[in-house]
Amino acid sequence: MNNPSDTETQIIPISRIADKIYIIRGVKVMFDRDLAVLYGVPTKALNQAVRRNVKRFPKDFMFTLTAEELEDWRSQIVTSNPWAKMGLRRPPSVFTEQGVAMLSSVLNSERAILVNIQIIRTFTRLRELLATHEELRLKLESLEKKYDEQFKIVFDAFRRLLDAENEEKPQIGFDIKTI
Numbered sequence: 001m002n003n004p005s006d007t008e009t010q011i012i013p014i015s016r017i018a019d020k021i022y023i024i025r026g027v028k029v030m031f032d033r034d035l036a037v038l039y040g041v042p043t044k045a046l047n048q049a050v051r052r053n054v055k056r057f058p059k060d061f062m063f064t065l066t067a068e069e070l071e072d073w074r075s076q077i078v079t080s081n082p083w084a085k086m087g088l089r090r091p092p093s094v095f096t097e098q099g100v101a102m103l104s105s106v107l108n109s110e111r112a113i114l115v116n117i118q119i120i121r122t123f124t125r126l127r128e129l130l131a132t133h134e135e136l137r138l139k140l141e142s143l144e145k146k147y148d149e150q151f152k153i154v155f156d157a158f159r160r161l162l163d164a165e166n167e168e169k170p171q172i173g174f175d176i177k178t179i
Contacts, residue, residue: 011114012038017122022094024069028123029094038115039107047093049106056106061099065091097123 020034032050036043050057065073070091095103097120104116 011111012118014118014122014125017119018126021122021126022073024065024073024094025063027096028126029096030100030119032093032095035095035100035103035119038119039103039109039112040115041107041109041112046103046107050093050103053106056102057095057099060096061102062093062095064093067091 017038020030020038021028022031023029032046033043036046039046050062100116100119100123104112
């Protein structure tokens with residue numbers, strides 16, 4: 001079978017990869033240390049490979065977190081010691097989907113290639129899920145507008161009936177007081 005979800009082609013569960021994707025600066029990214037673990041290399045080796053090939057990683061492929069972004073990220077992952085530097089000597093680098101794709105060309109190993117394929121598939125799957133949610137949101141908005149118009153007609157009809165009840169109606173029949 002050529003199904004990308006076959007267990008033989010998945011050396012890492014997609015959920016494990018998806019858990020390592022964060023949104024920073026409005027972009028989905030993965031941290032250098034998380035990628036190093038997935039690729040089975042030390043973070044230092046991953047960063048050295050990137051530095052040796054820095055022209056392959058423009059700012060829209062990879063960037064380094066600012067001190068403020070690092071603090072925001074640390075606050076999102078609760079640690080027992082908030083003052084600990086989490087073993088970081090310098091702010092981590094993060095890679096966008098394109099940067100992750102470029103990593104396979106600088107980390108020339110069989111595992112890097114297989115892991116990269118899975119990471120790209122995970123990014124694609126997340127994009128598809130978001131598109132599906134967007135389609136659902138648009139359909140719901142359309143239904144709301146449609147039903148709002150229908151309910152407007154019903155409410156207008158109720159208002160006309162209520163207004164008609166409040167109008168003075170001509171009296172039908174005999175008035176006993178006048179006889």
